[in-house]
Amino acid sequence: MKALVVGGGLGGLLTAAQLVRKGHRVEIFERLPVIGGRFINLDYKGYQLTTGALHMIPHGNKGPLASMLRQVGADVNIVPSSPTGVIRIPDNGGYNEIPFYDFSSPLSWFNKLKLSYLTLKSRFVKPVDGSFKDWFYPFIKDPWLVKLADAFCGWALSMRSDEVPANETLAIIENMHRYGGPGVPIGGCSAIIDALEQVILSGAGSIHTNRRVDRILTVDGGAVGVESGGDTILGDMVISDIGHSETAQLYDHPGTDEFMKYMTTLESVRSSAGIKICLGADGPLIGHSGVLFTPYAERVNGINEVTNVDPSLAPQGKHLVMSHQAIQSDDIHSEIELGLKDLEEIFKGKEYEVLMVQTYRDGWPVNRAGSGSYTSNTTPIRRLYIVGDGAKGKGGIEVEGIALGVENTIALLNV
Numbered sequence: 001m002k003a004l005v006v007g008g009g010l011g012g013l014l015t016a017a018q019l020v021r022k023g024h025r026v027e028i029f030e031r032l033p034v035i036g037g038r039f040i041n042l043d044y045k046g047y048q049l050t051t052g053a054l055h056m057i058p059h060g061n062k063g064p065l066a067s068m069l070r071q072v073g074a075d076v077n078i079v080p081s082s083p084t085g086v087i088r089i090p091d092n093g094g095y096n097e098i099p100f101y102d103f104s105s106p107l108s109w110f111n112k113l114k115l116s117y118l119t120l121k122s123r124f125v126k127p128v129d130g131s132f133k134d135w136f137y138p139f140i141k142d143p144w145l146v147k148l149a150d151a152f153c154g155w156a157l158s159m160r161s162d163e164v165p166a167n168e169t170l171a172i173i174e175n176m177h178r179y180g181g182p183g184v185p186i187g188g189c190s191a192i193i194d195a196l197e198q199v200i201l202s203g204a205g206s207i208h209t210n211r212r213v214d215r216i217l218t219v220d221g222g223a224v225g226v227e228s229g230g231d232t233i234l235g236d237m238v239i240s241d242i243g244h245s246e247t248a249q250l251y252d253h254p255g256t257d258e259f260m261k262y263m264t265t266l267e268s269v270r271s272s273a274g275i276k277i278c279l280g281a282d283g284p285l286i287g288h289s290g291v292l293f294t295p296y297a298e299r300v301n302g303i304n305e306v307t308n309v310d311p312s313l314a315p316q317g318k319h320l321v322m323s324h325q326a327i328q329s330d331d332i333h334s335e336i337e338l339g340l341k342d343l344e345e346i347f348k349g350k351e352y353e354v355l356m357v358q359t360y361r362d363g364w365p366v367n368r369a370g371s372g373s374y375t376s377n378t379t380p381i382r383r384l385y386i387v388g389d390g391a392k393g394k395g396g397i398e399v400e401g402i403a404l405g406v407e408n409t410i411a412l413l414n415v
Ligand SMILES: Cc1cc2nc3c(=O)[nH]c(=O)nc-3n(C[C@H](O)[C@H](O)[C@H](O)COP(=O)(O)OP(=O)(O)OC[C@H]3O[C@@H](n4cnc5c(N)ncnc54)[C@H](O)[C@@H]3O)c2cc1C
Pocket: 006, 007, 008, 009, 010, 011, 012, 029, 030, 031, 032, 035, 036, 037, 038, 039, 051, 052, 053, 054, 055, 056, 057, 058, 211, 212, 213, 214, 241, 242, 274, 275, 276, 324, 360, 364, 365, 366, 367, 387, 388, 389, 390, 397, 398, 399, 400, 402
């Protein structure tokens, strides 16, 4: 079998590595001069900034991504964050930090009881309709819980708690219990991309950079190849890593009812947008490798300092600190200003330099399909599949969702 992969991001590379491992031929086409998409290091003044991700694997070395990397023989060391996370809360006119798993401690005992009841109930009474906020707020009208839910969803999904479906957030929480907290890959995001590239090239895989796929060719409702730079390349299946809507722009639309229904469903899929602010500092600003959640900040949802695990991600003796915030309005400049103001307040009295501010939206978003909005890896075109963060598996945060989607796709291919 020969598979053609459109896009050399993490989703495309993971799928290619799985197929190569099973003895199939794979050709990857990437429009940029480099592979890895939103998951590679960007060297800036010796700091390893990135094209997207915050150098964090949501479930560390125990989650779906780590398992898949081991399965395909990609050699990556993911070090668990310790602690998992802390939450910054007001205390006596200043701020204090509590461990992430003690998040319910500021609630009254009655609200704690109600939260336990809700959690138990939703385990057995499914499905749960509405947003995550709709799930708890009618019963527990505590502003603390809203702020925390928004900080968590903002950091992990770049969405507010009233935008993520309750079912998806509950599945994510269940996975946090199952797999555990985050971890940092030694060498950052690029370590994972480089390891996958090695696996692919050591088997029957080839990678073409600077090769945009212009068309996906179909015959009788099935994918048969791609067109790139005037060349026609034929294959037994096409795997696209660029999302459902973007992929649908590349082939002739069949006029079937199934296809029209598919396109209507895609209209409701929204990408998630965010801003990342990268800071460099002479000393640690956070001092650990977990996430600092900031529910009381105006915009910033959370911050990490990966150099506490891997000092090589910054020049010798320095620290790399990255904050993330979901975008809440169209006024990007004021969103950035509010984020920078938050950081000034959070790190008051500490020395740091702002290295870079990066905005992710439209064609280069945080997630192509916001969490819980669309999970299918199939399309109305036979032998055309979608992987990547446009089709994440249920309950999978970020790259964990990508790995779950790839696992599902490989199962569907039945190869
Ligand atoms: C600010 C930010 C912070 C994040 N933090 C984290 C984090 O800490 N942990 C985490 O797990 N996830 C994080 N993520 C999410 C994660 O980075 C993405 O979900 C993941 O990298 C997406 O991979 P992908 O393969 O789906 O898509 P992409 O990386 O976008 O790859 C798709 C590739 O397809 C190429 N392409 C597009 N069109 C064509 C075409 N026609 N022909 C050929 N090639 C084409 C693109 O150039 C691109 O390289 C973050 C994302 C952002 C933006």
